[in-house]
Amino acid sequence: MFSDDQVENIHATALRVLSELGIRVLDPDARAMLVADGATLHGDDLLRFDADRIEALVALAPRHFELYGADDRRSVSIGGKHLAFLPVGGPPNVSDRIRGRRPGTLADLSELVRLAQSFDVIHALGPSVEPQDVDLAIRHLRTTEVLLTQSDKAPFVFARGDDQVRDCLEMVRLARGLDARTMSERPVCYTVINTNSPRQLDVAMCRGIIQFARAGQVVIVTPFTLSGAMAPVTIAGALALQHAEALAGIALAQLARPGAPVVYGAFTPNVDMKSGSPAFGTPEFVKGALGAGQLARRLGLPWRGSSPTAANAPDAQASSETLMSAWGSLLGGVNVMLHSAGWLEGGLTASLEKFILDIEALQIFAELCHPLPASDDDIGFGAIRDVAPGGHFFSVQHTLERYATAFHVPLVADWRNHGQWTEAGARRADERATDIWQATLERFEAPGLSSDRAAALTCFVERRVIEGGARPI
């Protein structure tokens, strides 16, 4: 998207933002750490940074690392040429065609985690819906319990204050059967830090960066730089602000612990000037994703993108916007694609039908990562010779040897002709998706958690519940 000069210019502008304008850092400890490191304080909480020092800190971050699940099969490589798909995170609501749209509950979260567990193309978990039926002080406990018992993939943990994070990290440690020292060298969970754009890091986000970095766990620093609203109306400008804020967050992580695993996050949609809503899958979103990839590569860091949509239903708009967003991220060389299954309504709803429709696309993307066989035998002069002009290839040896596995098998797509499709009820893709999530949940079996680890986890959770849990910041 950008020339090398333009990338350098955006990078330099971001450094100017950090050194000449500064970032408000609301957490006193983070401020103290940064001032001790050479940042200058202006007023109560505005910090300006030395550009060279920022670059030196960011250079400490690893270019590539593993995010470990319960066993080796669930380990995910983050960075380089690797690509990981993560499901929707954060919506307050959930929806499906059977039960409608409603505030999320713990049972809904459990269903979404089970779906994420059921498809190998999802590489780690997300906080797929906010369980609003659980009290805020114990929600982190119940959420993490679901993630650790219904799946063996690496979980997400919200950065909502020291006490909650400490609880969650302890739960992950117990579920994985690790001692504290081993876990501090082994990334087994991740959080997402959204800066409060423009140019602000609140207490919870600062605490999360520091705490995750010190624990050796993964921090995805993602400014939410909505172009035209919380960021410049130009995509290049919004990316410059994104870059500045990401640099500040990553530098803080490296200051907390040199070499801590971090991901450069990009989430730069443009505002819809009519409604004030974020727009996704737009040309600007695609271009922004391509540009974000260049900026991440400029730093040599793994980067996180996403495949969102603003659509309110799992319809043609939803699929079209999601695929535009996804292709933009993929062509930008994304390493971690968040929100890649189940996202609807600009992130306000997790849709079970959309989850399934997205899995279809992700499975195709995964298949596209495989090369196309093109040996002499694949090119198949002999097969062409064996079929007379006007004939067919159904019964030649070349076909018989391969047909069972030659082609990708779809999950949702119905390829029957119109007559057969009509006889079968003329059901749209989102209606067929309902069948699929229902059947998937019906046959779901939770992965085994050994009885001692399960007991330790339960024991910890129930004790912390009795103690009253921990309020979020």
Added chain:
Amino acid sequence: MFSDDQVENIHATALRVLSELGIRVLDPDARAMLVADGATLHGDDLLRFDADRIEALVALAPRHFELYGADDRRSVSIGGKHLAFLPVGGPPNVSDRIRGRRPGTLADLSELVRLAQSFDVIHALGPSVEPQDVDLAIRHLRTTEVLLTQSDKAPFVFARGDDQVRDCLEMVRLARGLDARTMSERPVCYTVINTNSPRQLDVAMCRGIIQFARAGQVVIVTPFTLSGAMAPVTIAGALALQHAEALAGIALAQLARPGAPVVYGAFTPNVDMKSGSPAFGTPEFVKGALGAGQLARRLGLPWRGSSPTAANAPDAQASSETLMSAWGSLLGGVNVMLHSAGWLEGGLTASLEKFILDIEALQIFAELCHPLPASDDDIGFGAIRDVAPGGHFFSVQHTLERYATAFHVPLVADWRNHGQWTEAGARRADERATDIWQATLERFEAPGLSSDRAAALTCFVERRVIEGGARPI
């Protein structure tokens, strides 16, 4: 998709198919021309070719040419770095949410041509639905009349025999006000030649190639090499067969007239082993499109791809498959994307809603062809400076100067929040698309055709109708 060696190997295999196996050529004149040029006849109609001669003929084709509409604004560059979107062609049926699915009529064709005329992102016309209410002998006259009177974009002409083609070319000549000699040097219409895979060219296709080439009009040679059915079950093999057949067709065009404008056509979906239907938007389709682009560039010729779907309704499957197909073609460097608006049911239906939904995607693709502004002023350090941490960019000068044109405006997407969307009727994208095609048709005004040209066209058509028209081959 392929290494250079693999491309060479596929190209060499295609030449071996032509020289060692041969192609059935069912038209006696075409056979005679090819035999006179050195091809050898085996049995009644199987021709084997000299590989070097095929390459020499294909090398005569232009790498780039203009396809002219009624005026300069409607001229389309074909080849090189240029990209043209053409609407759906060929379905027997038409469908929309108001009138349902039905056999196409001349009135339906007229509506689809008017839609194609109404959106600048469509660069030339297609035979968007077969008008089955018109007798076969005069259908070509009525079809071409609609294309020439309802649009000023370059029309498509079916190759259904010498007499029909002669009629249609004369109609285009009259509508464009050209003398015969000028028209023979000026591509103003195009046809698509589908070989009868495997390894067969029927009479109508041969006649079409020869007649269009001699008239200096555009021939898109597109083998329909359905992998696993009429072509090898491997994509590499299906492409080798596609390549052989395309080379034969293009060579025949160049023999008919050296330098005739041709396009290398690729249409290589894979068969669904369950239903026997072609599948689109699959990983195999995307990979095939990437490979086809490499083969076209090996020849230095413009290439034609497409963005089809097998979905039976304009739903999430339709958009998902169409976008996968489209991105595959675009990433393959496609020059002419056929069937890019309105295609449904594997090409058996032209859908008015799908037409509008596809236009939305094409407009985004067109916008993606523009670079992203990234001057110092676009990067906007000043704008970032002017907004305090935690503030917003809505009212800064940088935004006010740009907001009106900063972001792409969608056609169908509804970005309102769920509450507003629900209050407005909770309408899916395909329902909103109905409004748009209706409004577009309502405000349609046909482009002016000067009264003398219109009179000449009408006079010719009515005379030919009285004469009984011409039967198709």
